Amino acid sequence: MTGTRFCDSMGLRALVLAHQQAVAHHAELRLVITSAGVLRVMAITQLDTVLRIYPSLGAAHAAALSGEAHNPGPAGSPLPSS
Numbered sequence: 378m379t380g381t382r383f384c385d386s387m388g389l390r391a392l393v394l395a396h397q398q399a400v401a402h403h404a405e406l407r408l409v410i411t412s413a414g415v416l417r418v419m420a421i422t423q424l425d426t427v428l429r430i431y432p433s434l435g436a437a438h439a440a441a442l443s444g445e446a447h448n449p450g451p452a453g454s455p456l457p458s459s
Contacts, residue, residue: 378408384415389422396428405429407437 381388392408399406407429410416419425431437 378410378412378415381410381415382412384418389418389424392424392428405441407431407441409434409437 378384384392392406396406409431410419411432416425416430419428419430429437429440431440
């Protein structure tokens with residue numbers, strides 16, 4: 378999502394659905410977000426506590442290799458169905 382500068386409710390819904398799909402298939406959705414505006418929306422909606430968000434592809438890759446979670450919250454946990 379490095380090119381994304383705006384994310385509305387439809388974009389958030391798509392991310393939630395992608396996260397749920399990943400969890401259902403025992404996978405992880407890792408996002409690289411660099412836009413302060415998009416990061417703010419993630420924080421306001423508290424999706425930053427569920428989705429794994431990284432400042433760069435290198436950071437996401439390093440965390441995947443080490444098995445570490447970037448987010449302090451319950452990343453990887455399923456979201457309630459909407």
